[in-house]
Amino acid sequence: MHCGRDHPGLRQLAGGLFLLAATxxxxxxxxxxxxxxxxxxxxxxxxxxxxxxxxxxxGFSRRASDPQIAVPxxxxxxxxxxxxxxxxxxxxxxxxxxxxxxxxxxRAGTYTLPPITVEDxxxxxxxxxxxxxxxxxxxxPPADSAPHEDVRPGREGRGTGLFARLVAxxxxxxxxEQITLRFRLYQRADVQLAEISGFTPPTVEGFWRxxxxxxxxxxxxIGGELYQVREIAWALFxxxxxxxxxxxxRVVCHVSRHTRGRRGVLDGFFSRGMFDYQQVxxxxxxxxxxxxxxxxxxxxxxxxxSVGAYDIEAHFDAPEGRQGEPxxxxxxxxxxxxxxxxxxxxxxxxxxxxxxxxxxxxxxxxQGDRVAxxxxxxxxxxxxxxxxxxxxxxDFTFFDPRTERYRTVSTGPLQLEVLAAAxxxxxxxxxxIVALGDDILYIQTGLLPDLRRERGGAPPxxxxxxxIPVGLVVAAAWMRSRKVALERDPVRARRAIAWKHAxxxxxxxxxxxxxxxxxxxxxxxxxxxxxxxxxLEARGLRRSQLRSALAGVGISEDLRGKVLALRxxxxxxxxxxxxxxxxxxxxxxxxxxxxxxxxxxxxxxxxAGW
Amino acid sequence: MAGASERxxxxxxxxxxxxxxxxxxxxxxxxxxxxxxxxxxxSVIEVLRSAQGAYETGEYDEAVRLYEQVLASGWRAPSLYxxxxxxxxxxxxxxxxxxxxxxxxxxxxxxxxIQHNLGIATSCSRDRLPEERPxxxxxxxxxxxxxxxxxxxxxxxxxxLWAGAVVLALxxxxxxxxxxxxxxxxxxxxxxxxxxxxxxxxxxYQISSAPSGVVVAREAQVLAGPREGETxxxxxxxxxxxxxxxxAGQWRGVWLSDPxxxxxxxxxxxxxxxxxxxx
Numbered sequence: 001m002h003c004g005r006d007h008p009g010l011r012q013l014a015g016g017l018f019l020l021a022a023t024x025x026x027x028x029x030x031x032x033x034x035x036x037x038x039x040x041x042x043x044x045x046x047x048x049x050x051x052x053x054x055x056x057x058x059g060f061s062r063r064a065s066d067p068q069i070a071v072p073x074x075x076x077x078x079x080x081x082x083x084x085x086x087x088x089x090x091x092x093x094x095x096x097x098x099x100x101x102x103x104x105x106x107r108a109g110t111y112t113l114p115p116i117t118v119e120d121x122x123x124x125x126x127x128x129x130x131x132x133x134x135x136x137x138x139x140x141p142p143a144d145s146a147p148h149e150d151v152r153p154g155r156e157g158r159g160t161g162l163f164a165r166l167v168a169x170x171x172x173x174x175x176x177e178q179i180t181l182r183f184r185l186y187q188r189a190d191v192q193l194a195e196i197s198g199f200t201p202p203t204v205e206g207f208w209r210x211x212x213x214x215x216x217x218x219x220x221x222i223g224g225e226l227y228q229v230r231e232i233a234w235a236l237f238x239x240x241x242x243x244x245x246x247x248x249x250r251v252v253c254h255v256s257r258h259t260r261g262r263r264g265v266l267d268g269f270f271s272r273g274m275f276d277y278q279q280v281x282x283x284x285x286x287x288x289x290x291x292x293x294x295x296x297x298x299x300x301x302x303x304x305x306s307v308g309a310y311d312i313e314a315h316f317d318a319p320e321g322r323q324g325e326p327x328x329x330x331x332x333x334x335x336x337x338x339x340x341x342x343x344x345x346x347x348x349x350x351x352x353x354x355x356x357x358x359x360x361x362x363x364x365x366x367q368g369d370r371v372a373x374x375x376x377x378x379x380x381x382x383x384x385x386x387x388x389x390x391x392x393x394x395d396f397t398f399f400d401p402r403t404e405r406y407r408t409v410s411t412g413p414l415q416l417e418v419l420a421a422a423x424x425x426x427x428x429x430x431x432x433i434v435a436l437g438d439d440i441l442y443i444q445t446g447l448l449p450d451l452r453r454e455r456g457g458a459p460p461x462x463x464x465x466x467x468i469p470v471g472l473v474v475a476a477a478w479m480r481s482r483k484v485a486l487e488r489d490p491v492r493a494r495r496a497i498a499w500k501h502a503x504x505x506x507x508x509x510x511x512x513x514x515x516x517x518x519x520x521x522x523x524x525x526x527x528x529x530x531x532x533x534x535x536l537e538a539r540g541l542r543r544s545q546l547r548s549a550l551a552g553v554g555i556s557e558d559l560r561g562k563v564l565a566l567r568x569x570x571x572x573x574x575x576x577x578x579x580x581x582x583x584x585x586x587x588x589x590x591x592x593x594x595x596x597x598x599x600x601x602x603x604x605x606x607x608a609g610w
Numbered sequence: 611m612a613g614a615s616e617r618x619x620x621x622x623x624x625x626x627x628x629x630x631x632x633x634x635x636x637x638x639x640x641x642x643x644x645x646x647x648x649x650x651x652x653s654v655i656e657v658l659r660s661a662q663g664a665y666e667t668g669e670y671d672e673a674v675r676l677y678e679q680v681l682a683s684g685w686r687a688p689s690l691y692x693x694x695x696x697x698x699x700x701x702x703x704x705x706x707x708x709x710x711x712x713x714x715x716x717x718x719x720x721x722x723x724i725q726h727n728l729g730i731a732t733s734c735s736r737d738r739l740p741e742e743r744p745x746x747x748x749x750x751x752x753x754x755x756x757x758x759x760x761x762x763x764x765x766x767x768x769x770x771l772w773a774g775a776v777v778l779a780l781x782x783x784x785x786x787x788x789x790x791x792x793x794x795x796x797x798x799x800x801x802x803x804x805x806x807x808x809x810x811x812x813x814x815y816q817i818s819s820a821p822s823g824v825v826v827a828r829e830a831q832v833l834a835g836p837r838e839g840e841t842x843x844x845x846x847x848x849x850x851x852x853x854x855x856x857x858a859g860q861w862r863g864v865w866l867s868d869p870x871x872x873x874x875x876x877x878x879x880x881x882x883x884x885x886x887x888x889x
Contacts (some may be wrong), residue, residue, distance in 0.1 A: 018833045027844065195785050262649055357736075391644075439730070440699055440700075440726070440727040440731070441696075441723045441726055441727055442696070442697055443662065443665055443692070443693040443696045443697070444692055444693060444723070445662060446653065446688035446689075447658065447687050447690055447693065448650060448658070450687035450688060450689050451654075451685050451687045451690065452685070452687060453684050453685055453686075454685070454686050454771040459714045463888065466768055466771070466772075468772075469771055469774070469775030469776070470775070472775045472779050473775045473778055473779060475779070476778065476779030476783055477782065479782070479783055480783060481784035482781075483829075559652055561859070609697045
């Protein structure tokens with residue numbers, strides 16, 4: 001785990017800043033208006049000299065485009081590398097990227113370098129224009145001495161004293177190993193070259209190309225004749241193994257010839273001052289390169305594809321750290337090779353530190369024919385404990401094509417003294433509580449009560465319990481409708497409660513009371529019950545009237561007889577004619593009789609609608 | 611009346627309303643009781659103890675394996691996902707840690723420990739998505755929506771419905787002098803029901819627009835199409851939450867926003883569980 005090597009996480013404001021830094025985006029810088037800074041090492045040069053142009057981008061995001069430079073006629077531009085600088089002052093990060101260009105002046109005049117443009121997040125940014133002055137060269141361009149190579153004129157340009165060559169310093173290399181490719185234009189000393197145009201550099205598919213500065217001029221002697229040589233060089237880094245062909249380069253030269261004596265007298269007036277101009281197209285040979293893959297044998301685990309010859313060093317930005325406060329660890333890999341593409345060192349796991357990536361800065365040096373430089377990887381460390389912390393060595397593994405072996409360089413163990421967390425300022429005796437560490441919280445141990453079995457596809461029958469309120473509402477609605485109906489129909493209401501009243505009164509009839517009393521109570525219960533149902537005063541009815549009333553509502557003959565018999569018994573006992581010994585039995589008989597009546601009355605037309 | 615009805619001869623019309631309601635209620639309660647088999651097998655308890663022991667001794671990979679075993683046997687709990695997230699984080703599996711802690715947060719959104727650990731796990735992801743600054747109103751609404759789970763709203767609605775049913779029954783059956791109070795209570799419950807319904811709707815919208823997956827591969831190249839050799843659109847790292855689309859063989863459509871979409875191998879992402887609406 002790269003981020004959470006020890007105690008990852010952050011809550012404090014400062015921690016938040018480092019979190020942003022860990023992304024490498026440095027949004028703090030991005031919050032301000034981006035700035036394009038343009039500087040030249042000297043505003044005035046002579047023909048053939050070089051101006052170094054430095055473009056510094058501050059506050060741009062990582063997705064910002066490279067600076068776009070519209071170079072005026074009279075200059076050639078060469079990329080001279082880039083470097084990224086990260087600074088951290090008072091807990092705030094800022095970053096800037098510096099692009100270097102070399103402007104080779106080859107024609108005198110006063111020039112205005114148009115504004116340099118950069119696009120970022122859909123917006124365009126422009127720098128201020130720059131004035132440049134190129135004076136006439138005092139003497140001819142200096143001619144360097146160059147190592148003599150076995151160069152012979154080719155078929156093209158034969159007889160013109162001009163030819164071109166494409167030269168690679170190696171034709172068999174390893175993947176990502178540098179090749180120096182040179183395009184040379186040879187001009188014999190007696191040839192007057194008026195103009196060079198239409199230069200087409202060689203096509204280098206399958207290679208990463210870096211310009212190696214401005215054109216070089218030197219003299220060379222070939223076959224006893226002196227030649228002036230113009231050379232442009234590139235550093236190539238193969239990106240894939242296999243046989244590669246670098247296509248020829250092309251150039252068109254315009255040679256001036258002296259024509260006096262070979263033309264008529266009047267020709268001179270019409271021939272541009274007695275000189276004739278001849279166009280000479282020149283083409284180099286193609287160059288074949290064999291790119292070997294990196295050997296599988298003895299390839300270390302920590303190898304990330306870096307090729308070249310490098311060394312590594314590391315240092316902290318402060319001599320000592322403080323618990324809970326960040327400090328930066330800068331690890332610099334320095335050497336010759338394709339420095340832009342080298343991978344990160346092999347970061348070990350460190351105890352007692354929270355670690356956050358905070359980007360990398362690259363500086364490329366292309367002096368001479370070799371590409372070299374350094375890449376600095378910055379890690380923000382937050383000590384989580386005080387005392388001496390020993391960091392395990394940081395290794396960097398690369399393939400050295402000179403020895404054809406993998407090599408690992410190491411920083412050695414790093415010692416860091418960490419002071420205890422700073423006490424709060426103020427002399428009142430109280431202090432603000434400061435969070436010193438921020439790790440994930442511990443696991444929960446009592447999770448059994450929360451544990452539930454997933455239902456899967458089973459229907460949740462248990463949730464049908466929530467239909468109960470629906471049933472409750474339905475029941476309440478039914479009861480309310482019934483209550484309203486009874487309130488609107490008093491007769492029906494009496495019938496509805498007849499049986500309830502009769503049963504309640506029967507429960508209060510005392511069977512041990514005197515028989516007359518029992519008979520009176522039973523008589524009243526029966527008569528009230530019948531009065532409620534039949535909606536008439538039963539007490540005053542004669543036997544025949546009661547019989548016909550019961551028959552009228554459909555009460556069976558048998559039940560009518562029982563009603564009349566019970567009524568007759570109650571009257572006889574009340575008035576002394578009946579047998580008082582039957583009183584206890586008559587209570588049960590009366591209850592049974594009323595139950596039977598209730599059933600038949602509900603089934604009768606009077607009970608319709610129940 | 612029900613007792614009397616039982617003694618009535620056939621052919622009578624007894625008053626069965628209350629009896630039916632009570633029988634229905636009893637049956638449903640019984641069904642719920644039978645269904646709610648909360649007993650946890652001893653084997654599961656033992657595995658959980660072993661997982662905790664492995665975590666305490668620093669054997670985080672083993673703890674992850676054991677907790678995942680419990681998960682695979684069909685048991686769920688916010689605390690189970692939380693522990694899995696902690697163990698995954700300690701084991702260096704940032705993507706899985708984010709996935710499990712996000713599952714825990716969705717089940718128990720107000721748990722501070724889950725939020726804290728999820729914040730730390732998320733901060734370890736290398737990818738930073740462009741932050742959108744919503745208006746304070748949307749920010750406030752998002753905060754409110756984040757504070758409850760879908761099942762919380764469902765529980766609230768069920769409670770309101772239960773209370774409403776009881777109050778409505780009282781309103782119909784109570785004496786006239788009490789109806790003023792029951793009527794007011796019904797209005798209040800109705801307003802709460804509308805609010806809860808709106809909350810449920812917004813929660814459903816929030817869930818539908820939330821990321822549905824997490825990158826679990828250390829680094830994953832999002833390709834333009836579902837096959838090897840397609841153009842690399844962009845690169846994601848473990849712990850990044852994203853939206854998942856359709857499957858195409860061993861590939862899964864993903865997107866972060868409109869211009870940032872493509873395809874990832876299915877084993878580079880893990881899909882988060884869908885929302886749990888029922889408590």
